[in-house]
Amino acid sequence: MMPLNSLKYRNFSNEFVHLEDWMKFSIELANFVKQTKQPIKLFISLPSNLLFSYFFVFGAIDYDFRNVSKETLLRKYLSLKKGQRILYKSGNDWVAHSVLEVSKIPNTDTKAIVVKDRTNCINYIPETRWFDYIRIYDNEVTEVRNKRRVNNVENITNNIKLKNLYSEYNLNLLMMQNIPKTYLYANKKEWIDNISVIELEINEGYMLLDELLYDGTEGTFKNFSFIQQNQLSLLPNESTIIFVGSSRSLRMMDQFKQQKCIFIADLHESNEKIEDLQFKIEQEFLMDKGQCLNKDILEFMNNNQIEIPKGVEIFAW
DSSP states (O other): OOEEEEEEOOOOOEEEOOOHHHHHHHHHHHHHHOOOSSEEEEEEEEEOOHHHHHHHHHHHHHHHHHHHHHHHHHHHHHHHHTOEEEEEEETEEEEEEEEEEEOOOTTOOOOOEEEOOOOOOOOEEEGGGGGHHHHEEEEOOOOOOOOOOEOOOOGGGGHHHHHHOOOOOHHHHHHHOOOSSSSEEOHHHHHHHHHGGGGEEEEEEEGGGGSOOOOOSSSOOOOEEOOOOOOOSSOTOEEEEEEEEEEHHHHHHGGGGGEEEEEETTTTTTHHHHHHHHHHHHHHHHHTTTOOOHHHHHHHHHHOOOOOOOTTTEEEE
């Protein structure tokens, strides 16, 4: 994680100043959630859930950029299922293939991803080529489709701002994995319309928050995604889901029992909505015989010399 004391943000006077305590707390809270191995659930109530969510997302995405491994990527390759899509580099082109299975090249012990070409011939892509030539393209399982060439395939290792923050090794692994680990359920238009107010000074360079976020709308790389109200696809268990607002939390929290979830309530919401969410959380905690993790958060913040802002209500289990 980058040292928070060296981070600055552009304030409303158009000056870059050191982060406020609540900003540091939000970033560190994201790190705590990300580092927790279990599917933690966390409720927090504060004066502005929108602003808080920006810095929490920043902390989560920064953690994802810094914590990627070849072993994790290998597990993703080995768990590919029939109908999932991959991108395979052929010369200077990237070609989308549907996976048939992951098995072995006949009469050998070499693992291979099995795909079809346009003539319906079976092709085996050996493990030795996976890390340099294969990107996971679509985590959803669909019917097997014909292969096709794909344009606008980014190479984020050429992004000067990202290279200033993260190693080329990590950037390359993230490109190949290409599956978000951080998801947001919020008023998408409001969130996007206001994100430009978050500009940071990092390592003597300047970066807008949205320059760290890739949701696949302008290319093929994805490290972040919005949850849709009619979301049906299953998300990886290691995902972190950020809910902005009590109503959205109540609407979809039951769909993500196996993932890490943070429910960010705003003190300006109606008391009824917040109380409904608190009641549901209390019932879930009691029925599941949950274990309160507030003490763990306090210890984590103390160890990192972070103060919990006044007026913040938090409950983690």
